[in-house]
Amino acid sequence: MTDTLTSREDTHELLRFATAGSVDDGKSTLIGRLLFDSKALFDDQWDAVEAVSAGRGDEYTDLALLTDGLRSEREQGITIDVAYRYFSTPERKFIIADTPGHIQYTRNMVTGASTADLALILVDARKGLVEQSRRHAFLCSLLRVPHMVLCVNKMDLVDYDEAVFKRIENEFSAFATKLEVPDLTVIPVSALKGDNVVNRSENMPWFQGPSLLHHLEKVHIASDRNLVDVRFPVQHVIRPHSSDNHDFRGYAGQVASGVMKPGDEVMVLPSGFTSRIASIETADGPLEEAFPPLSVTVRLEDELDVSRGDMLCRPGNQARVSQDIEAMVCWMDEARPLKLRGKYAVKHTTSDVRAIVKDVQYQLDINTLHRDETATELGLNEIGRVTLRTTKPLLCDDYRRNRSTGGFIIIDEADNRTVGAGIIV
Amino acid sequence: MSDYRISHIAALEAEAIFIFREVAATCQRPVLLFSGGKDSIVMLHLAQKAFAPAPIPFPVMHVDTGQNFAEVIDYRDRRVAEAGVQLIVASVQDAIDRGMVTEPPDGTRNRIQTPVLLEAAEKYQFDALFGGARRDEEKARAKERVFSFRDDFGQWDPKNQRPELWNLYNGRVHPGEQIRVFPLSNWTELDVWRYIGSEDIPLPEVYFSAEREVVDRGGMLYAVNEFIKPREGEETFFEKVRYRTVGDANLTAGVRSDATTIDEIIAEVEVTRITERGATRGDDKTSEAAMEDRKREGYF
Numbered sequence: 001m002t003d004t005l006t007s008r009e010d011t012h013e014l015l016r017f018a019t020a021g022s023v024d025d026g027k028s029t030l031i032g033r034l035l036f037d038s039k040a041l042f043d044d045q046w047d048a049v050e051a052v053s054a055g056r057g058d059e060y061t062d063l064a065l066l067t068d069g070l071r072s073e074r075e076q077g078i079t080i081d082v083a084y085r086y087f088s089t090p091e092r093k094f095i096i097a098d099t100p101g102h103i104q105y106t107r108n109m110v111t112g113a114s115t116a117d118l119a120l121i122l123v124d125a126r127k128g129l130v131e132q133s134r135r136h137a138f139l140c141s142l143l144r145v146p147h148m149v150l151c152v153n154k155m156d157l158v159d160y161d162e163a164v165f166k167r168i169e170n171e172f173s174a175f176a177t178k179l180e181v182p183d184l185t186v187i188p189v190s191a192l193k194g195d196n197v198v199n200r201s202e203n204m205p206w207f208q209g210p211s212l213l214h215h216l217e218k219v220h221i222a223s224d225r226n227l228v229d230v231r232f233p234v235q236h237v238i239r240p241h242s243s244d245n246h247d248f249r250g251y252a253g254q255v256a257s258g259v260m261k262p263g264d265e266v267m268v269l270p271s272g273f274t275s276r277i278a279s280i281e282t283a284d285g286p287l288e289e290a291f292p293p294l295s296v297t298v299r300l301e302d303e304l305d306v307s308r309g310d311m312l313c314r315p316g317n318q319a320r321v322s323q324d325i326e327a328m329v330c331w332m333d334e335a336r337p338l339k340l341r342g343k344y345a346v347k348h349t350t351s352d353v354r355a356i357v358k359d360v361q362y363q364l365d366i367n368t369l370h371r372d373e374t375a376t377e378l379g380l381n382e383i384g385r386v387t388l389r390t391t392k393p394l395l396c397d398d399y400r401r402n403r404s405t406g407g408f409i410i411i412d413e414a415d416n417r418t419v420g421a422g423i424i425v
Numbered sequence: 426m427s428d429y430r431i432s433h434i435a436a437l438e439a440e441a442i443f444i445f446r447e448v449a450a451t452c453q454r455p456v457l458l459f460s461g462g463k464d465s466i467v468m469l470h471l472a473q474k475a476f477a478p479a480p481i482p483f484p485v486m487h488v489d490t491g492q493n494f495a496e497v498i499d500y501r502d503r504r505v506a507e508a509g510v511q512l513i514v515a516s517v518q519d520a521i522d523r524g525m526v527t528e529p530p531d532g533t534r535n536r537i538q539t540p541v542l543l544e545a546a547e548k549y550q551f552d553a554l555f556g557g558a559r560r561d562e563e564k565a566r567a568k569e570r571v572f573s574f575r576d577d578f579g580q581w582d583p584k585n586q587r588p589e590l591w592n593l594y595n596g597r598v599h600p601g602e603q604i605r606v607f608p609l610s611n612w613t614e615l616d617v618w619r620y621i622g623s624e625d626i627p628l629p630e631v632y633f634s635a636e637r638e639v640v641d642r643g644g645m646l647y648a649v650n651e652f653i654k655p656r657e658g659e660e661t662f663f664e665k666v667r668y669r670t671v672g673d674a675n676l677t678a679g680v681r682s683d684a685t686t687i688d689e690i691i692a693e694v695e696v697t698r699i700t701e702r703g704a705t706r707g708d709d710k711t712s713e714a715a716m717e718d719r720k721r722e723g724y725f
Contacts, residue, residue: 014433081568081586084560086613093433095611107588114590222430235443236450240479248478254443254592259429283474291429295442295475308450332588347593350450409593416597418587 012088015221018097018112018119018145020136025122026153030191031085031098034213037198038087082112091217102132106366106381107332109136110421113143114407117221120149120212125158125188128168131367134175138366141179142328142383142423144403146224148176149185151212155204156190162206178369180400183219187212225292229397230258230266231319231405232312233349238297250281250297251306256349256404258314259291260298267315268306269395274315275302292404309351311395311405319395319405325355325388326425328364331378333412333419338378338386344419348394348408355410359387378420385425399423434620438471441608443592444571445475445555448606449482451596452553455606456513456546459485461493461501462671463628464557464609467617470626471608472555473508484511486551488542490534491518492652492673500629515545532652533676539723543579546603553596553604561613572596573605579723581605614669615694622687632690634667634682645678669694 019027036046085096097112099105113119119140123133133150140148150172158164169186176184187196188207195201198213210218235253240246260266264277280287281297290296298312306312313319331338338357346355363375363384378384399406410420431439448455457472459465472481485505505512517534520526525544526537546554560567570586572594587595596604609617621628639646640659646666647653652675655661666679667690684690 012433013430014436081583083567084611085567086561086611088433088613088615093616111588111590115592222428225429227429236446238476238479242479245478252446252475254439281477283477293436293439294431295439295446297477345597347595350447352451403591407591407593409588409590409595411595411597416595416599418589418595421588421590 012091012093013221014093014095015216015219016095016097016115016117017216018099018109018116018140020099020109020112020119020121020140025124026191027098027122030122030151030153030189030197030212031096033191033194033197034096035085035087037194038089038213082108089213089217094216106135106139106383107330107421109139110143110330110332113140113145114403114421116140116143116145117224118147118149118216118219119145120151122151122153123168123172125152125154125164125168129171129175133172135366137172137176137181138179138369141176141181144180144400146221147183147185147219148181149187149212149215151191152186152188153191155188155195155201156193160188160195160201160203162204165204165207185209185215185219187215226257226402226404227259227291228257229317229319229402230260230264230312230314231256231397231402232258232260232266232298233351233395233405234306234308234310234312235350236308237306248299249303250299251312252295252297253350254295255290255292257292257402258317259289260312261289262286265315266300266312267318268304269311269313269319270321270393271305271310273302273304275300275304277301309349311349319397321393321395323390323393324358325390325394325396325422327386327388327408327422328383328425329378329386329410329420329422330383331380331420333417334380336412336419337380337382338384338410338420340376343413345411345413346388346390346394346408346422347411348396349405351392351394353394354391354413355388357386358389361385361387386422388422394424396424398425400425434616434623437612437616438474438620440592440611441471442475444594444606444608445472447594448553448555448596448604449476452604454549454551455483455553455555456549456551457481457483457485457510457555458488458557459501459505459512460487460671461497461504461629462557463621463632464559464617466504466626466628467620468555468557468608469504469508469510470624481508481510484513486513486515486545486549486554488515488538488545489517490538490673491516492534492675494629494631494650494671494674496631497629497671513545513549515541517541520544534673535676539579543723546579547601550600551603552598552600553606555606555608557609558607559609559612559614559617560607569607569610571607571610573607574598575603575605575723577601579603581723615691618687618691618694622691628687629671631668631671633686634665634684636663637666637679638662639664639666639679642678646681647678650674 083098087094099109099112121136152168165188189196196211200211234251238250238252262277262279267274278299278301280290342357346353360376362371362373397405406424408422409418412419520541521528526540570589637648638661639648640655640661667682668679684693
């Protein structure tokens with residue numbers, strides 16, 4: 001059966017990347033350039049943008065119109081929300097989460113970064129690093145985006161000067177060492193002129209690195225996944241009530257991390273019972289092994305009481321079982337702040353619990369990284385460290401070790417809105 | 426296989442299956458919108474895979490405008506029987522006859538589908554409605570969540586969407602509210618065709634090219650059928666066309682094509698320069714924000 005996964009004609013790997021920056025940095029132009037040069041842009045999309053741009057009297061076709069899809073965004077000329085874009089090259093398929101850069105949209109940036117393999121941060125070569133660039137880098141490191149690319153844009157406006165590039169590169173690298181950035185690449189580009197976006201630039205012979213697209217195609221992401229710690233959050237129990245499959249009882253879910261094989265000894269959390277994997281089923285037949293991000297159905301040798309919200313792991317490598325949660329929380333609600341003693345619903349892996357805020361330890365200024373320990377609440381787009389007590393234990397890991405079992409969302413119980421994102425530390 | 430890599434199509438399939446299971450496990454009364462169009466065909470296929478060997482644990486629903494390609498309806502009925510799921514038909518004609526909606530003078534029923542859909546959702550108390558929409562289709566869709574919240578009136582508020590992080594989807598609603606769920610959000614048109622090819626999913630014949638009698642309206646080729654008759658002064662001619670999307674038979678135009686197999690369609694889609702809605706759907710041409718406006722009203 002494993003054959004059908006590899007024999008599919010199209011074996012492109014998928015790379016998800018988030019872009020951060022404002023229109024001023026030329027972000028939309030850069031994305032437009034990637035889409036245009038990789039032929040992901042269709043003629044009617046281009047015609048529509050050209051017509052609107054000409055109608056407004058723009059001097060050149062405004063590529064931002066490609067990504068700003070909502071009426072209010074076009075009217076105000078700003079990007080409000082995360083927009084998803086798709087393109088592919090013969091090497092890879094790409095999903096871009098295009099996020100607005102202003103501080104009032106920190107929540108959108110956090111949203112886009114949560115699933116990204118790579119973050120692309122833009123700075124204007126004339127302005128160098130600004131507060132916003134540091135904020136973006138910090139958020140990407142907080143969300144543990146494994147790869148970061150800094151594009152120093154508008155190099156054409158500084159005469160392709162190597163010294164300007166070096167100064168920004170050094171400054172950013174120095175800042176990045178204070179963060180946890182596992183892999184940083186810095187590329188000088190001109191999105192408007194196309195230098196180093198798809199093709200290597202002849203205007204910057206001093207730059208020996210790859211073009212942006214080449215880097216996106218080649219950056220090694222396969223080992224970013226955690227293949228060590230087996231974590232299988234049970235999503236749904238499959239029990240067909242038919243005569244053919246009368247005895248079938250399988251635990252459906254997506255492998256969060258680790259590699260599972262039939263015969264492996266597993267422990268069910270939180271009960272602590274152990275069994276062995278009898279088989280790993282899919283609609284296409286059984287698998288020899290399962291690993292992230294496959295969705296499978298696991299059958300165990302013993303009849304145990306396992307339900308949604310439980311987790312399979314290895315007896316010698318278990319997730320933490322805890323009701324006291326230390327986390328960095330990004331607050332996303334404009335209506336009400338996160339409050340000390342506030343009660344909320346929490347969704348973590350496939351488990352729904354309730355939680356109370358026992359402590360707000362500090363609020364973090366995401367520009368200066370200064371900690372305000374007098375804070376007792378977190379407002380919209382604010383980030384801080386909090387202590388939660390949950391009604392039932394979470395089966396979790398530190399987010400830095402496992403993005404799947406280390407993240408959770410906070411939901412307002414009154415109106416069901418998602419009001420916060422948490423990262424277990 | 427030992428390097429633990431999978432193709433992007435396999436990754437998209439795994440994501441869609443996760444989404445189907447998540448809804449089945451957390452929502453009270455889900456329903457899958459199924460029209461017999463290619464995206465909904467892929468949806469039904471994925472739903473079967475998500476719960477195998479058990480049957481799909483929710484019904485499917487067709488909001489039937491009564492202006493369908495006959496063979497698509499045949500396909501719908503055949504496929505639903507094979508899958509062993511319950512089919513609910515919400516009829517637009519019936520709603521017109523009851524006076525609940527009024528047919529627009531131009532005869533297009535796309536917009537009046539919405540109240541019929543909302544009425545059926547209320548009648549059956551559906552709290553989660555699966556749709557096959559993709560973010561690559563249209564600019565407003567590019568910003569819509571996988572789990573998209575609709576209020577009591579079925580309305581989408583693009584400025585007040587729930588943030589969606591990791592794969593932690595928030596499907597909580599109060600009675601009367603709904604979540605629209607889009608498991609194919611991250612798929613492109615090409616991904617859908619490639620998946621149909623790799624999974625050998627049968628399709629209605631309208632998707633394959635054949636010599637069809639057509640009229641040219643504003644550069645779009647409409648096949649003559651029960652709903653499209655040549656108007657005064659229009660000439661019909663024969664052309665090899667296929668359908669890239671299948672909406673109402675009176676609204677959907679064909680594209681010139683020689684593709685009679687899935688592989689030939691994939692080859693054509695790979696080099697096409699026009700989006701599928703731009704090429705074939707009269708209903709999206711109204712204004713720059715046509716889709717956003719319809720979605721705000723409760724449209725899929």
